[in-house]
Amino acid sequence: MSLLNLTIAGTAQALAAKKFSAVELTAAHNAAIAALNPRLNAYITTTPELALAQAQAADARITAGTAGPLTGIPLAIKDLFCTAGVRTTAASKILEPFVPPYESTVTRQLLEAGTICLGKANLDEFAMGSSNITSGYGPVENPWKRNGSDARLVPGGSSGGSAAAVAARLALGATGTDTGGSIRQPAAFTGLAGIKPTYGRCSRYGIVAFASSLDQAGPMARTVEDCAILLGAMSGFDPHDSTSAERAVPDFGAALGRGVKGLRIGIPAEYRMDGMSGEISALWEKGVAWLREQGAEIVDISLPHTKYGLAVYYIVAPAEASSNLARYDGVRFGARVDGEDLIDMYERTRAAGFGAEVKRRIMIGTYVLSHGYYDAYYLKAQKVRNLILRDFNNAFERVDAILTPTAPSAAFGLGEKMDDPVTMYLNDVFTVPASLAGVPAMSIPAGLSAEGLPLGLQVIGKHFDEETVFAVSAALERAAGFTAMPSVRAE
């Protein structure tokens, strides 16, 4: 049997039944990575020896009968999570030599649950991008191909390496982070499930910060159930993160079988954008039909400030980023380029260390926070952000969850949408509002485009109601019966 084409849930049973060992499973993944990663570039750093050592420990736990549902499960870890003793780059040259002496809370919890770290997954530099082309370590290739074409497509971003790794069977699941769609959009582009939980559900401690008020960790996997298992281990209050929520973590898996009977599902009028592809509209309609057939009540709703989402996001996120990235100055860690004096060293270090998109966002962020512009940009954006939050709160008085497409298109080609950053930014139009409001949102693979590429639907829920999001997502997953696989994958 192939050890690579399993679900996390199925693997756990097989490991428990001793059909194969964690070491065998890990070795198979290591070999698959060695074979395919040079092409896909899904991992920046691979950790085969560490993975095998962790697998041996996992086998010992399985034998001792102390294993949990994630013991022995090999994962890709987005290279934005600090991992003790394993280089962490955030896909930036400025962190090329950086080996953290500490472990992020999310990955520590995953390690304690017995998962295995196969390596550090590629991403857009500092998670800034929707295509993985801004990585300082080269772009990631989407394992999916258009019908009859060998053109290289992007996996989406910023968690593009995580997405490509899981889709190409180079990991059973992955961690991602989502600031404006960075889990959901690449999940949609690669035929995976991925959830951005409620802001505050997962600790941000040890995750390289992009935009602190938006960043959230979340899982990406091949099924909704696998995401539920992973999120359970990743979640929880952390005294090291003041913005993490002091709430009990529910049994997400238990919500999967709830069904949608009696649930009210909102369809926001504002997400029917001009110029949206017919395929996307059709998929959305299909999703509506699936839920209705399973007993949900479909409700037309309005999220009137949706059209300002991208503008608000591209003020708030760069503003926070411009400040968060000030620490990469060459003084204490990471790369340094010596200069004539302190200022010269800063300038040379940052000029060499940061890529073009990161520099662009630092400049935008610095500008919108500047004296004389703050009120017009940052403060105004915060006000509109509150209106967007109010839109969701109002909507959730009438509905239990909201259904939208995840992205306005399927995966595009490497090199496309490169001429104008704003075209690229439009990719996040459906995902950004949930990020701004801090509500949980999940993408599930729901069908294929005419060209044979996966398309995703997005389920948005109330604050800290991931359970309903999982229930609706599982219902859609069952109805969609998505079984397609990418053409480039390990066997």
Place this chain on the structure above:
Amino acid sequence: MAYSLEGKTGTWEVVCGLEIHAQVISESKLFSGASATYGGAPNAHVSFVDAGFPGMLPVINRECVAQAVRTGLGLKARINLVSRFDRKNYFYADLPNGYQISQFDHPIVGTGDVEIELQDGTIKHIGITRLHLEQDAGKSIHDQHASKSVIDLNRAGVALMEIVSEPDIRSPEEAGAYLRKIRQILRYLGTCDGNMEEGSMRADVNVSVRKAGEDFRTRCEIKNVNSVRFVMHAVEAEALRQIEVWESGGEVRQETRLYDSARGETRSMRSKEDAHDYRYFPEPDLLPLVLEEEFVAGLKAKLPELPDEKRRRFCDEYAIPFYDAGVLVAEQATADFYESVAKGRDTRLAANWISGDFFAAMNRTGRSIENPPVSGAALGELLDLISDKTINGRIAKDVFEEMVETGAMPGAIVEAKGLRQVTDTSAIDAAVAQVLAANPDKVAEYKSGKDKLFGFFVGQVMKAMQGKGNPALVNEAVKAQLG
């Protein structure tokens, strides 16, 4: 008489406000668990949070918040139950994150009021605008290496309180009195040690000048002045400089200046145009700081008695003059020492002894109230010996010096040296008779009207009795025998 400066064009008034940075006394830093103690090897007290490592997040230290609230209460200020932290962005090698976490427009403490006393006894009120919490930066040291600067982050992240006054200060004296008063209150509260030499307290001084009846003119800010004396000098030096600028037809430019204590002058550091654009925005890593009313009430209930209240109580309870009470409450420890000595004794006598011989001995021996030249118990025993007339005041001074020198208890010294006061009237009478007999000429002069000689006879008698005669009885006997 209000302070003013005379210029060529007339009389100028000085307008001054202070921003005092006070390091909070706490075990650990404002947003990390690293030790906040002074000293230690360079970079010994630095966590990954303090060093601004990737993914590190600040977590507010509850004790630092409590210290800020205590200070606010001590400044009779409004406590803001909801406040917020902001980032103040600028690049410097000893600022690890590239921003300082501070409080910009929603500080933890709002307006308050501080009472100062001037030399002439005038009481004046200085308004407090606000107090906010912020983190300190590290230290850059440029003279350790020919071409490199070295950085010590021990202080990076230590909690500071910035206390901003209204521009209510009108003279160097008021500036000094205000700074001392703030320091005194913070020390009483135990929220800052007020040690300006070690840098745990420093002031930014805002100064402008104006003619009587005018609105405020442009001010300059003198950064990081680190002693009361320097603050007073800086106010005057800067005021004189500004008067000269205005009177020579120029215009004072808003700028940041430094005080050069060696030259006694201020000089320009950077102009308003070169000022940093700090790009303040709300710190997204921290939620707004929300205080429970009970939390504030609990701190208020446990607040120590503050110097103004203590001073008034000393006046009432111990019947000592307002001035003396002010001296005794200057330091909490001195006030405690006084109370331990004065309780159940002659309170005025205790006040006189402590502010007189005791302070003199403390200064002379280089000791402190925490490590006094004589213990409170020993001083109390000495006062008891005076009050029960075992010794007289003059002998007491000798005994006291002996106590300072040897550490012996006063009773033991009196016994060992036979210093007991003589109250035996026959012995006194005999001594008086002896002195009068030895000085017939002086007796004659006295009798012819030279009253002043009375003191001479008393002195001679005391001398003959080695100072041990009871002064009242000696007086009485001299008077009687001279007729």
